[in-house]
Amino acid sequence: MLTVAGCSTTAEPVARPSPQVDKERQREHLIADCMKRRGFKYIPFITRQDALTEVQARRMAGDYSAMHAFRRKYGLQVFAAFVYPFDKDAGGSAAMIENPNDAITTALSGTQGVAYNADLDTCYAMAVKETTGKSVRDFTDLYTKFGDAYMAALERELRSYPRVTKLTADYAACLRARGYTVKSESPTDIDRVVARVYTGQLHRIGREQWGKPDSKENFYPTLTAAQAMPYFRREIDAALEDLECGREFFPVVLPVQTMVDQRLAMEWGLA
Numbered sequence: 001m002l003t004v005a006g007c008s009t010t011a012e013p014v015a016r017p018s019p020q021v022d023k024e025r026q027r028e029h030l031i032a033d034c035m036k037r038r039g040f041k042y043i044p045f046i047t048r049q050d051a052l053t054e055v056q057a058r059r060m061a062g063d064y065s066a067m068h069a070f071r072r073k074y075g076l077q078v079f080a081a082f083v084y085p086f087d088k089d090a091g092g093s094a095a096m097i098e099n100p101n102d103a104i105t106t107a108l109s110g111t112q113g114v115a116y117n118a119d120l121d122t123c124y125a126m127a128v129k130e131t132t133g134k135s136v137r138d139f140t141d142l143y144t145k146f147g148d149a150y151m152a153a154l155e156r157e158l159r160s161y162p163r164v165t166k167l168t169a170d171y172a173a174c175l176r177a178r179g180y181t182v183k184s185e186s187p188t189d190i191d192r193v194v195a196r197v198y199t200g201q202l203h204r205i206g207r208e209q210w211g212k213p214d215s216k217e218n219f220y221p222t223l224t225a226a227q228a229m230p231y232f233r234r235e236i237d238a239a240l241e242d243l244e245c246g247r248e249f250f251p252v253v254l255p256v257q258t259m260v261d262q263r264l265a266m267e268w269g270l271a
Helices: 018-037 054-060 064-074 101-106 110-132 139-159 163-177 190-209 225-245 250-268
Strands: none
Touching: 018 110, 054 064, 054 250, 064 225, 064 250, 101 110, 110 139, 139 250, 163 190, 163 225, 163 250, 190 225
């Protein structure tokens, strides 16, 4: 199965200021009204956002003990989803927040589905423009542009922290000493080096299962907890190695990431 953004969410919830929630709610109701005028039903889907617990806040601030406890249980949240399918912290599929519009689109015929998706793209673009002033083509375009804006803003913000270059270089040197290939010493990329090893394994399994071993696309596999466990055990070890290498890096960079993410999410009306 191909991974598709937007149908549900398993990301760890982060408390957002109420104006952002208002933008999301306004956008969803604008989409519903627009789709109704076009003869389709759309249910406003407001992403639930729980307030951060103290432990979550510590982990997002780069606290070593909080990060260690989380990684000891969930690794890098790659194969954990199969081992703990009902745990949202693991990204378990059974813990996903279901989008009620998935049932609507599933019930449509092929022709109706094409028309529905085309109208939804138009309505989504209109609603985003109305609520944020941003020009996008559709849901995917919004998240692509948000991601680009986030990375650019994070790069600019981190340049104002003199220690970051040295901390990133030390992090990279430690990873290389442990056998990892580090192609970039960018502070916005270094913390994904180890995770990409395991997401790469995950998608290779998916391509093999779907008979597409040479594909460049990311396929999501079907795995039981027992099948995922050997990969997961190695992932936990790697996650703890990564934490040790980034022990000085995380308390400096993660709070900046959170600050930029919250600011940009407000601007773009995203949860």
